[in-house]
Structure formats: C-alpha cells, structure tokens
Amino acid sequence: MAEDTTLMGIEEDTQKDKYLTFHLAGEDYGFEIKYVIEIIGIQNITDVPDMPSFIRGVINLRGKVIPIMDVRARFGIENRDYDDRTCIIVVNIDGTEVGLVVDEVSEVANIPEANVEPAPKTSHNNDDNYIQGMGKINNGVKILLDVHKLLFSGEMQELAATLEEQ
Amino acid sequence: MSMPLDDDQIEIIQEFATESRDMIEQLEPAIIELGQNSDSETMNAIFRLFHSMKGSAGFLEFDHMTRVAHAAENLLDLIRNDEIDLVPDHVTLLCAACDFAKEALDMVESDYNDDAMVAPADDISERLHQAIEVAQKAKEAGGEEPAEEADQPAVTPAEQPDSSLDFPEMEITDEMRLSFVQEGNELLQNAEQGLLAWGENPEDKDAIGDIFRQIHSFKGNCGFFGFSQIEKLSHQMENILDRVKSGSKLAVDNPADQLLAALDVLQQALNNISDGKDDTVENLDQHLNELQTLIAPLLGDFLVEEGVKEESVSKAVETQKKPVGEILVDQGAASKDQVDSALKKQQETIKKAKAKAKPAARTKTPAKRQDIRVELGKLDSLINLIGELVIAENMLIHNPDLKGLELENFNKAGQHMSKLVRELQEMAMTIRMIPVSGLFRRMIRLVHDISVKAGKKVDLELIGEETEIDKTVIETITDPLVHLLRNSLDHGLEPPDERIAAGKDETGTVKLSARHEEGEVWVTIEDDGRGLNKEKILEKAISKGLIEGDGSDMSDRQINNLIFAPGFSTADKVTDISGRGVGMDVVKKNLEKIKGKIDVSSTPGQGSKITLRIPLTLAIIDGMIVRVGTSTCIVPTLSMLEAFRPVMDQITITPDGDELAKVRENFLPIVRLHDILGKKPDSHDLADGILIVLEYQEIRFCLFIDEIVGQQQTVIKGLSNFIGNVPGVSGCTILGDGEVCLILDVGALTDSAEKKSL
Numbered sequence: 030m031a032e033d034t035t036l037m038g039i040e041e042d043t044q045k046d047k048y049l050t051f052h053l054a055g056e057d058y059g060f061e062i063k064y065v066i067e068i069i070g071i072q073n074i075t076d077v078p079d080m081p082s083f084i085r086g087v088i089n090l091r092g093k094v095i096p097i098m099d100v101r102a103r104f105g106i107e108n109r110d111y112d113d114r115t116c117i118i119v120v121n122i123d124g125t126e127v128g129l130v131v132d133e134v135s136e137v138a139n140i141p142e143a144n145v146e147p148a149p150k151t152s153h154n155n156d157d158n159y160i161q162g163m164g165k166i167n168n169g170v171k172i173l174l175d176v177h178k179l180l181f182s183g184e185m186q187e188l189a190a191t192l193e194e195q
Numbered sequence: 196m197s198m199p200l201d202d203d204q205i206e207i208i209q210e211f212a213t214e215s216r217d218m219i220e221q222l223e224p225a226i227i228e229l230g231q232n233s234d235s236e237t238m239n240a241i242f243r244l245f246h247s248m249k250g251s252a253g254f255l256e257f258d259h260m261t262r263v264a265h266a267a268e269n270l271l272d273l274i275r276n277d278e279i280d281l282v283p284d285h286v287t288l289l290c291a292a293c294d295f296a297k298e299a300l301d302m303v304e305s306d307y308n309d310d311a312m313v314a315p316a317d318d319i320s321e322r323l324h325q326a327i328e329v330a331q332k333a334k335e336a337g338g339e340e341p342a343e344e345a346d347q348p349a350v351t352p353a354e355q356p357d358s359s360l361d362f363p364e365m366e367i368t369d370e371m372r373l374s375f376v377q378e379g380n381e382l383l384q385n386a387e388q389g390l391l392a393w394g395e396n397p398e399d400k401d402a403i404g405d406i407f408r409q410i411h412s413f414k415g416n417c418g419f420f421g422f423s424q425i426e427k428l429s430h431q432m433e434n435i436l437d438r439v440k441s442g443s444k445l446a447v448d449n450p451a452d453q454l455l456a457a458l459d460v461l462q463q464a465l466n467n468i469s470d471g472k473d474d475t476v477e478n479l480d481q482h483l484n485e486l487q488t489l490i491a492p493l494l495g496d497f498l499v500e501e502g503v504k505e506e507s508v509s510k511a512v513e514t515q516k517k518p519v520g521e522i523l524v525d526q527g528a529a530s531k532d533q534v535d536s537a538l539k540k541q542q543e544t545i546k547k548a549k550a551k552a553k554p555a556a557r558t559k560t561p562a563k564r565q566d567i568r569v570e571l572g573k574l575d576s577l578i579n580l581i582g583e584l585v586i587a588e589n590m591l592i593h594n595p596d597l598k599g600l601e602l603e604n605f606n607k608a609g610q611h612m613s614k615l616v617r618e619l620q621e622m623a624m625t626i627r628m629i630p631v632s633g634l635f636r637r638m639i640r641l642v643h644d645i646s647v648k649a650g651k652k653v654d655l656e657l658i659g660e661e662t663e664i665d666k667t668v669i670e671t672i673t674d675p676l677v678h679l680l681r682n683s684l685d686h687g688l689e690p691p692d693e694r695i696a697a698g699k700d701e702t703g704t705v706k707l708s709a710r711h712e713e714g715e716v717w718v719t720i721e722d723d724g725r726g727l728n729k730e731k732i733l734e735k736a737i738s739k740g741l742i743e744g745d746g747s748d749m750s751d752r753q754i755n756n757l758i759f760a761p762g763f764s765t766a767d768k769v770t771d772i773s774g775r776g777v778g779m780d781v782v783k784k785n786l787e788k789i790k791g792k793i794d795v796s797s798t799p800g801q802g803s804k805i806t807l808r809i810p811l812t813l814a815i816i817d818g819m820i821v822r823v824g825t826s827t828c829i830v831p832t833l834s835m836l837e838a839f840r841p842v843m844d845q846i847t848i849t850p851d852g853d854e855l856a857k858v859r860e861n862f863l864p865i866v867r868l869h870d871i872l873g874k875k876p877d878s879h880d881l882a883d884g885i886l887i888v889l890e891y892q893e894i895r896f897c898l899f900i901d902e903i904v905g906q907q908q909t910v911i912k913g914l915s916n917f918i919g920n921v922p923g924v925s926g927c928t929i930l931g932d933g934e935v936c937l938i939l940d941v942g943a944l945t946d947s948a949e950k951k952s953l
Contacts, residue, residue: 075935
C-alpha cells in the first residue's frame with residue numbers, strides 16, 4: 030500500500046484539474062481522472078438478484094468480477110437501450126472497482142480550479158449531493174461528480190447498512 | 196537484551212518462537228500421557244523439549260524461560276532416573292510450565308524479551324523446586340530404593356551417562372556437535388557412494404579400503420563424542436569391511452546392500468543428533484545381528500567344535516592347498532565323518548545366513564526432510580493465480596471463435612494443457628493441506644483438563660490423525676471441535692458412579708476420528724455417554740418457542756438438530772465448562788462458513804455421535820450449469836440428488852398456492868428459480884421445465900428451472916464487496932465464454948423453501 034500512496038503523490042500533479050467528461054441524457058458530466066482505471070465498451074452484464082435498480086449486475090473484467098452501476102438509473106433518468114456508443118467507465122475508489130454505464134464518453138478536459146463553481150444550492154432534492162461543482166469550459170458547463178458519493182451515498186448506504194445488520 | 200536488535204536477531208528469535216511452539220504443541224499430549232503410562236520414550240521426548248528450550252532460550256538470553264525450563268528439566272531428570280516417583284501433580288505442573296512457555300513465547304514475539312515474565316517464572320520454578328523437594332523427601336521416607344538402572348532396557352539413553360543429552364556434564368559444546376554432525380554426514384555420504392560403486396564393481400579392492408577408512412573415522416568420532424550406539428554399529432560394519440578387504444568369505448557374495456542399510460541407520464541417528472536428540476538407534480541389536488550373520492563362520496571353528504585340535508586346524512589352514520577337510524583327513528587329525536559333518540554344518544549355516552541377509556531391505560532414509568516456512572498470503576495468491584489459470588484455460592479451449600473449426604492439433608495441445616492445469620491445481624490444493632494430527636493432539640490437553648475439572652474418567656481415542664485437510668478448514672473447525680468435545684465430556688459422559696450403576700465401564704470413551712468419505716472429510720466425535728435426551732430437548736424447544744406444536748411430528752434427526760439453535764441449552768445449570776447454549780450455535784456458524792454439514796445421531800444410554808462433513812476444497816467446486824430464461828446459474832453438484840421432468844400428477848398445489856412435488860413417497864416444496872432471480876422463464880408451466888432435487892442439511896426441496904446446460908468445474912469467486920452478500924447467491928464464477936455466472940447458495944434457497952412449506 031505504501032507504494033500506492035507514493036505513486037499517487039507523483040501522479041497528483043499530472044492528474045490535477047483533469048476530468049474525464051461524458052455525455053448522459055443531454056448533459057455533460059465529469060469525474061476526476063484519478064479515479065478512472067479504464068473505459069470499456071458495453072458488454073454482457075450478468076444480473077444479480079435483489080439489487081437496487083441501478084446496479085445492473087456484474088461483468089468479468091479480465092478475471093475480475095466487478096459490479097456495474099447504470100448512472101442513468103442512479104439519477105433516476107429514463108432508461109435507454111445500450112448502443113455501440115454506450116461505455117463502461119471503470120473507477121477504483123479505495124480498492125473497490127465499479128463499472129459505471131454512461132451514454133457516451135467525450136474527452137479528458139482540463140478545468141482549472143478557478144473555473145469550478147460550487148454546486149448550486151437547490152432545495153427540492155438531495156440528489157445534488159453527488160455534485161462536486163460546476164466546471165466552466167469555453168462556453169459549456171460540465172457537471173463535476175463526486176464519485177465517492179455517487180457510489181456510496183443514498184441507497185448504497187442503506188444496502189451496506191442492511192448487510193451489516195445481517 | 197536492551198540493545199536494539201537487528202533484523203537477523205529478530206529473525207532468529209522468531210524462528211525460536213515458532214519452533215518452540217511447535218515442540219510444545221507436539222509434546223503437551225505426551226506430558227498428559229506421562230500421567231497414564233510413563234514409558235521412557237515419552238519421558239525422554241519431554242525431557243528433550245525442555246532441554247532444547249532451555250538451550251535456545253539461554254542462547255537468546257531469555258533468562259526467565261531458561262529458568263523455568265531448567266527447573267522442569269531437573270524434575271524430569273529425577274523422575275527419569277527413578278529418584279522420585281511421578282505423581283499427577285507433576286503432570287499438572289509440567290502443563291503449567293508449558294502454558295508459561297507459550298505465554299513467554301507470545302511475549303518474546305512481540306517484545307523480543309521476556310522481562311515481563313519475572314513473576315510467573317518465579318512462581319512456576321518455585322513450584323517445580325518444591326515439587327522436587329517434596330517428592331525427594333517422600334521417596335526417602337518410603338525406604339530409599341536405589342535407582343535400579345539395570346532394569347531399564349539397554350536401548351534407552353536414560354542410563355547412558357555419555358549420551359549427548361547430558362551435555363552440561365560433558366565438555367562438548369554445541370559447536371562441536373555441529374561439526375561432528377557435519378563431518379559425519381560427509382563421511383557417511385562418501386561411504387555410501389563408495390559402497391554403491393563397489394556394489395557394481397566388486398573386484399575393486401581400493402574402493403573397499405576407502406569405505407573402510409570412512410567408516411573407521413566415523414567410528415572414531417562417535418567414540419569421542421560418546422555416541423556408543425552408533426559406535427557399535429559402525430564397529431560392526433568395520434568388521435565386515437575388514438573381512439572383505441582381507442579376502443575372507445562372507446555369507447553373501449556382496450554385502451553392499453546390507454551395509455547400505457546399516458549406513459541409513461547411521462544417517463538416521465546422525466539426523467537425530469543434529470536435531471538435538473540423542474543417538475538412540477531403534478532395534479540396534481537387530482541391526483548388529485543382521486551384520487553379524489554376514490560374517491560367514493569359518494570351517495575351522497566347526498572343526499574345533501567337533502573335537503579337532505586347534506593347532507592341527509591352524510596347521511591345516513596354513514597348508515591350504517587342498518580343501519581343509521581333506522588335508523585333515525589325510526593327516527589323520529580328523530576322521531572323515533567329522534569333516535563331513537563340519538562341512539554340512541558350514542553349508543547349512545551359510546544358507547541360513549543368506550536367507551536371513553536377503554530381507555535386509557534397504558529402507559532409504561532421505562538425508563533430511565526439508566521444510567520451508569512460507570507466508571500463507573503467498574500461498575493464497577498462488578492458489579488464486581491457479582484459479583485464474585483454470586478460467587483462462589476454459590476460455591481458451593472453449594473459445595467461441597473456435598466453434599465449428601476442425602482443429603485436431605489445437606485440440607491435442609489443448610487437452611495436454613488441461614491435464615497440466617488440472618495437475619497444477621491439485622498440487623496447489625495439497626500444499627494447503629495439513630494433517631489433522633496437530634488439531635487432534637491439542638484436544639488431548641483439553642480433554643485432560645475438562646475431565647479433571649468435571650471429575651470424570653475419560654479415554655480419548657484418536658483415529659485417522661494423518662487425514663489431511665485444508666489449513667483454513669482446520670482453523671475453522673478448531674472452535675467447533677472444542678465445543679463439541681466439551682459437550683460430550685460435560686453433558687454426554689456420566690460421572691463414574693452413574694456409569695457403574697448403568698453397567699458401563701467406569702472410564703468413558705470419546706473417539707475423535709477423521710476420514711475421507713464421499714468427496715468430503717468427515718470429522719466424527721463419538722462418546723459412549725448417556726446420549727441426547729429427546730424429551731428434554733423438545734420441552735426446552737417448546738418453552739423457547741423454537742418449534743410449533745408439541746413436536747410429536749418431528750423426526751429424531753430434526754429434534755437432534757434443535758441443539759444447534761442459538762441460546763439452546765438443556766443444561767440445568769451453567770458450569771464453567773459449558774451450558775450457556777452458545778457453543779453449538781458457534782459450531783453451526785463455523786461449519787456454514789466452510790459449507791460443511793453436521794450430522795447428529797444418538798442412542799439414549801449408549802452415547803451420541805456427531806459428524807462434521809466438510810467439503811475437501813473451498814475454492815473449487817463441481818457445478819451443474821442450469822438455465823432459466825436468458826440467465827444461467829450454477830448449482831453445486833454436491834447438493835444435487837436428482838433431476839427429472841415432472842408430470843402434472845406429481846404436483847400438488849396447496850390452498851395457500853404453494854406447490855409440492857411428490858418424489859417417491861415424499862412431498863417436496865418447489866422453489867421457482869425465476870422468482871428468485873426475477874427473470875422470465877421459457878414457460879411457467881412446471882411440466883415444461885425440469886425439477887432438481889436439492890438437499891441441504893437433511894432438508895430437501897425441488898428447484899424449478901428451464902433446462903440443465905452442462906457440468907463444469909468452477910472456481911468460486913466472491914461477488915464484489917460493493918454489492919456485498921446477495922441472498923440466494925454464494926458467489927460467482929467465470930464461464931468458458933467469459934460470462935459471469937452466479938453460483939446458487941443452496942442453504943439460502945432452503946430457507947425460502949422452508950418458508951413455503953410452513
């Protein structure tokens with residue numbers, strides 16, 4: 030583990046302010062690039078029973094079994110059939126690897142801290158707590174997501190809690 | 196040891212700790228045996244334990260450990276020499292010393308010194324000294340019997356003052372021993388090579404001379420160090436070689452085999468010495484005799500026996516032109532009859548010697564078994580990698596791209612690889628396997644302690660100690676075994692008076708056995724106590740609300756299984772051994788972890804028998820691939836009983852809408868897999884699909900699926916932590932086409948089946 034942290038330390042600089050941006054239901058989103066392991070095309074997903082609707086199942090990534098989360102379903106956006114642009118972004122947070130299904134991956138964008146606005150305070154729902162900030166790039170806006178919260182807050186937290194009870 | 200330690204020292208200390216712990220584990224049972232039958236063999240083994248612990252601890256400056264070990268050694272030495280009598284207190288004391296040593300070892304491992312052990316060390320060594328004094332006084336009072344060493348068998352080192360054991364009295368240091376062993380090894384190896392070469396080329400006189408010199412120097416060294424037993428043996432070998440060198444006749448044409456066998460014995464003894472033991476040679480006399488028979492009797496000896504004058508014989512031998520017998524007859528010194536009878540005798544003896552010498556089969560003792568201590572983590576990752584390899588191989592051989600192609604050579608290569616992968620996998624599995632003897636032997640101590648506490652007399656029988664089980668499994672069943680044994684001893688076995696009243700032997704028997712059966716390992720605990728009290732169990736279960744009704748419809752088996760419910764205990768009072776009702780629950784939980792099963796059977800008044808059935812490996816299972824709709828799942832083959840296509844006559848639907856299938860005389864609840872997976876099946880009609888009968892801990896049910904696709908060895912993988920436990924699914928595997936396939940958890944399915952049937 031010690032190795033990992035030093036590596037992270039070195040890579041911190043090169044990865045700073047870089048975001049992997051992707052397209053989802055007409056909006057542009059971004060993740061901090063340091064979480065991203067790889068991007069793969071959509072593949073056959075094996076269903077796992079008794080999961081929240083946004084956990085699509087598991088796939089085999091070179092011998093590793095990783096769970097797949099559909100980001101559309103996570104945001105409660107209407108489902109759409111997967112096509113050849115649909116991608117799975119594999120992220121790694123504290124050793125947990127999860128694949129995230131998005132409509133289309135765009136590019137790696139450089140958004141300096143100065144161009145990131147804090148998340149707007151909206152009153153009507155709690156979903157905005159996945160949002161880390163709004164990144165301004167040229168004339169567009171990218172919604173920067175907090176991967177940690179995306180994976181572990183809300184229903185996943187409840188799931189984890191029920192598991193612990195068991 | 197206040198100075199900072201470097202890595203080397205730490206390593207030495209750790210090595211010391213692990214080794215000592217191993218030794219203690221081995222010898223604790225021996226100590227308890229000592230109380231029952233004190234043969235000199237066990238006594239010496241225990242003596243060696245404390246002795247080598249004392250030595251190592253002294254070297255590493257763990258003074259407190261040294262002190263305790265020394266005191267224990269003193270006590271043992273006195274008992275060994277019959278200067279004091281062994282009393283049960285001594286056994287308890289020695290056990291306490293072992294406990295102390297274990298504690299001290301823990302301390303040593305964490306802090307690298309044993310300074311904190313002052314008080315307990317004082318206490319124990321004081322108690323040991325007292326015990327010695329008390330015993331000595333008692334002995335003196337009891338009419339001073341002199342130590343009758345002569346009574347002891349000649350082979351025990353106990354009465355050999357020059358044995359290596361007592362090195363404090365001899366001025367032989369460890370260093371000297373080490374160099375003796377090294378040199379001895381070299382000499383024996385040279386001799387062995389020489390013998391092998393000579394065996395092929397018996398004419399080579401130089402070779403004999405060389406072997407003779409090697410053995411001669413070995414003998415000399417042994418003599419110097421006082422290893423009298425191997426000295427004797429090597430002396431006998433030397434005699435034979437001398438005969439061969441001088442061209443005398445031997446009973447067999449070529450004694451190389453016998454000599455090699457003797458060399459092996461020497462090598463073995465040398466290994467013992469390097470392990471810090473003494474030079475005891477088992478069956479020394481037998482080895483000596485075997486060699487002796489090789490030396491052919493001389494005709495002259497028989498002639499003398501026959502009454503021929505010795506001088507005439509020597510004279511005759513000197514003439515040596517004709518056969519000795521004829522010359523003697525010619526000279527008139529012996530009659531024809533005498534010579535004939537002597538000749539006959541000679542031939543017979545040679546024949547006998549030959550017959551005797553032949554079976555001296557050579558049991559090859561390898562120079563020394565080499566063990567390497569490997570970190571378990573490394574082994575685990577090796578096994579994981581092999582798991583990956585199995586999957587990768589499956590993916591390669593059953594690659595969809597290859598479908599429909601004629602690939603004769605590829606298939607051949609593929610088969611070869613599959614075979615290798617299979618072998619590799621089996622090998623990797625055996626690496627993790629260790630014999631249960633360690634686990635079983637630990638129970639000896641437990642049984643001893645409990646039987647003392649509970650005031651019962653118990654004989655513990657261990658059967659199948661050599662059975663090998665995966666290391667993690669052994670760790671998981673340790674606790675269950677402890678609980679089960681406690682129960683057997685505390686509740687199962689009756690106190691002596693009650694046993695006598697019931698017409699049984701006062702001493703109860705508990706059998707602990709392990710064996711391979713039906714692709715599983717069965718660990719059985721059997722006692723001849725009072726057995727399970729069904730009425731009491733039922734009464735308790737009803738009062739706790741564990742079952743509905745009066746339980747009259749329950750089978751014996753179901754009743755027996757109630758004892759595994761959490762918090763269940765029929766004990767009237769909670770003792771410090773058992774009775775809280777936690778134990779059996781632990782047993783069940785732990786066994787579920789390793790997918791094991793428990794069988795309980797019991798005959799009132801005759802005892803009970805509990806069998807733990809554990810799958811051989813945890814990582815790989817045989818699975819049946821089943822399909823429902825578009826998804827496939829794997830059902831462990833071990834829990835499958837049969838599969839059939841039902842006809843509607845077999846199906847009964849209860850008013851509640853539950854479906855039951857009649858399989859022979861039983862009605863089994865049907866669980867629809869598509870309901871569990873939330874999938875759409877090909878057909879909802881039971882008659883269109885297949886029912887598989889599954890069994891889990893004696894509960895049977897039918898699983899409804901669309902079809903059985905095939906069978907496959909599968910490597911179990913956990914689902915991601917992110918998802919956590921999925922009800923009804925125990926894990927997943929990767930199929931040949933790279934798809935992930937879920938493995939069904941038959942245990943969890945049983946629960947849903949049970950809910951249905953209730």
